Amino acid sequence: MSGYRFRLFCLAGLLSVMLGAALAPAAAADANDTWPGLVQDIFNNREMNDGADVIAIEMPYRAEDAAVVPVTLRTKLPAGDSRRVLRITLVIDQNPAPMAAKFELGPDANVSEISTRVRVNNYTDVHAVAELSDGKLYMAKTYVKASGGCSAPAAKNADEARSRLGQMRYRQFARPGQGPASGAREAQIMIGHPSNSGLQMNQVTQLYVPAFFVEQLRLWQDDSLVLAMEGGISISEDPNVRFTYVSNGAKRFRAEARDTGGNTFRNEWKIDDSSM
Amino acid sequence: MARRVCILIALALLVAPTFAQAQQQPLPVDEIAPGVFAHIGKTSLMTRENDGAIANIGFIIGESAVAIIDTGGSVREGRQLLAAVRARTDRPIRYVINTHGHPDHVFGNAAFVQDGTSFVGHRNLPSALVTRGSFYIDAFRRIMGGPLIDEVRMVPPTILVDGTTTLDLGKRNLTLRAWPVAHTDSDLTVLDEQTRTLFAGDLVFLSHTPVLDGSLRGWLRVIGELAALPAQRVVPGHGPVSEWPVALADQRRYLQTLATDVRALVTSGKSITAAPETAAGAERSRWQLFDDFNARNATAAFSEIEWE
Numbered sequence: 001m002s003g004y005r006f007r008l009f010c011l012a013g014l015l016s017v018m019l020g021a022a023l024a025p026a027a028a029a030d031a032n033d034t035w036p037g038l039v040q041d042i043f044n045n046r047e048m049n050d051g052a053d054v055i056a057i058e059m060p061y062r063a064e065d066a067a068v069v070p071v072t073l074r075t076k077l078p079a080g081d082s083r084r085v086l087r088i089t090l091v092i093d094q095n096p097a098p099m100a101a102k103f104e105l106g107p108d109a110n111v112s113e114i115s116t117r118v119r120v121n122n123y124t125d126v127h128a129v130a131e132l133s134d135g136k137l138y139m140a141k142t143y144v145k146a147s148g149g150c151s152a153p154a155a156k157n158a159d160e161a162r163s164r165l166g167q168m169r170y171r172q173f174a175r176p177g178q179g180p181a182s183g184a185r186e187a188q189i190m191i192g193h194p195s196n197s198g199l200q201m202n203q204v205t206q207l208y209v210p211a212f213f214v215e216q217l218r219l220w221q222d223d224s225l226v227l228a229m230e231g232g233i234s235i236s237e238d239p240n241v242r243f244t245y246v247s248n249g250a251k252r253f254r255a256e257a258r259d260t261g262g263n264t265f266r267n268e269w270k271i272d273d274s275s276m
Numbered sequence: 277m278a279r280r281v282c283i284l285i286a287l288a289l290l291v292a293p294t295f296a297q298a299q300q301q302p303l304p305v306d307e308i309a310p311g312v313f314a315h316i317g318k319t320s321l322m323t324r325e326n327d328g329a330i331a332n333i334g335f336i337i338g339e340s341a342v343a344i345i346d347t348g349g350s351v352r353e354g355r356q357l358l359a360a361v362r363a364r365t366d367r368p369i370r371y372v373i374n375t376h377g378h379p380d381h382v383f384g385n386a387a388f389v390q391d392g393t394s395f396v397g398h399r400n401l402p403s404a405l406v407t408r409g410s411f412y413i414d415a416f417r418r419i420m421g422g423p424l425i426d427e428v429r430m431v432p433p434t435i436l437v438d439g440t441t442t443l444d445l446g447k448r449n450l451t452l453r454a455w456p457v458a459h460t461d462s463d464l465t466v467l468d469e470q471t472r473t474l475f476a477g478d479l480v481f482l483s484h485t486p487v488l489d490g491s492l493r494g495w496l497r498v499i500g501e502l503a504a505l506p507a508q509r510v511v512p513g514h515g516p517v518s519e520w521p522v523a524l525a526d527q528r529r530y531l532q533t534l535a536t537d538v539r540a541l542v543t544s545g546k547s548i549t550a551a552p553e554t555a556a557g558a559e560r561s562r563w564q565l566f567d568d569f570n571a572r573n574a575t576a577a578f579s580e581i582e583w584e
Contacts, residue, residue, distance in 0.1 A: 064572035150378040152408040
């Protein structure tokens with residue numbers, strides 16, 4: 001390579017680095033600004049009100065395991081507020097399927113806290129949008145850094161996930177400082193189920209791995225709805241929901257889950273007040 | 277002018293990799309036993325600066341052929357490994373063995389694609405590469421940049437191991453064994469029968485905090501069986517070449533501590549968010565990169581153990 005051409009290449013290389021540096025932040029800002037489009041797609045462009053006094057969302061600062069990132073939603077309406085939280089939508093802006101879950105809160109169950117686990121693919125804002133009985137939407141958000149290393153939002157043990165398909169576990173927890181008389185309860189439901197997105201193509205066969213996940217979960221005390229969840233592929237494998245509610249005196253807790261394969265899984269448990 | 281700049285940039289991009297290839301230095305490797313070569317990766321996360329060269333990788337030379345064991349965290353590292361082989365032998369590379377599907381072990385595969393070379397892996401490795409490959413490439417493009425990552429290809433194995441398989445390199449047999457879910461769901465070990473050298477992949481960590489991406493209980497079971505392998509020394513996935521089987525002791529203690537601590541949290545009704553802060557805390561001073569991996573291990577372990 002002649003000296004002149006070499007200098008030309010060096011100059012071109014330098015230019016490309018400078019251009020890249022100049023363009024990168026702008027591109028990143030655009031890519032991250034997906035929320036307005038999501039408000040349009042998911043909420044039909046309805047007005048978003050400040051949710052600071054209505055709803056809180058808690059997630060770790062970094063997604064340690066991309067496949068299992070805990071998220072807690074907490075309602076903050078003060079006692080005596082005449083409004084009620086009807087539903088809460090969880091949106092992970094930068095995931096392939098941003099609408100992670102929609103929770104419907106039972107009219108008489110007074111659910112005030114919901115914890116579940118989600119997949120996080122990227123550095124992302126995560127929004128919680130509460131719809132109140134006043135007909136308005138209230139939004140809170142947090143930010144999560146992507147996981148590092150070899151962590152991936154995918155199954156760790158696909159054989160086991162298949163083998164416990166449809167298994168359900170129910171567990172009650174003692175609430176410190178709240179005796180059984182208060183009626184306050186905390187419980188958890190777990191469902192064994194894979195969560196295949198349908199977005200992954202086998203490079204050899206050029207076929208997509210079929211989607212297979214739990215799309216709806218409904219929980220009742222006797223015949224009164226406590227909580228329902230519409231889920232998608234952003235919910236972690238083996239869906240797991242822990243929540244608080246107020247007992248209506250029911251002796252039975254029931255769960256029904258429906259998946260994208262047309263399966264329905266049902267189970268019920270006796271509510272054990274002795275451990276409260 | 278704009279068009280001329282574009283052309284120049286395009287030319288610069290075309291020329292850059294050629295430059296890199298021309299200057300390819302052989303990867304530093306040690307002959308840890310006759311005909312058995314290992315590169316000891318830097319105990320670090322994969323970065324732009326280290327070319328992703330953080331895992332232990334190596335090769336074994338038989339009388340008629342060579343086997344590569346893992347290819348590194350970038351095609352650049354893979355090419356350097358290839359240069360290290362070619363500095364020592366002209367025999368053909370008949371096998372490229374991947375010990376599992378993590379990026380620091382398979383991102384160099386593309387450097388070895390040619391006629392006569394077969395890729396070898398656990399029967400679950402193809403599906404691991406399908407479900408994770410494009411995610412890994414996107415994630416590491418953000419961390420390491422396009423020049424290192426754009427040339428990475430997921431090269432699936434064509435020889436699948438279920439149970440055990442023997443590969444013949446010419447008067448030199450390698451015994452490959454596919455394990456039940458442990459570090460990942462596609463862990464494979466390679467034992468060179470002649471020198472009793474075990475390439476354990478990430479079934480064995482030393483110094484570097486073990487990384488759980490499969491099953492904690494499964495890994496503890498597999499450690500029990502691994503210990504019975506007739507090896508004299510091990511090349512772990514990360515950390516120094518060590519005597520066998522004492523090399524398993526630190527990792528076994530870490531994983532048992534993690535399991536015990538997480539089980540106590542689950543039993544007492546704690547939330548999964550309590551696990552990263554407390555589980556295996558007693559192990560912190562004994563490992564490198566503890567804060568990069570322990571919280572993640574604890575989270576994964578919790579979601580496994582609560583199904584007990």
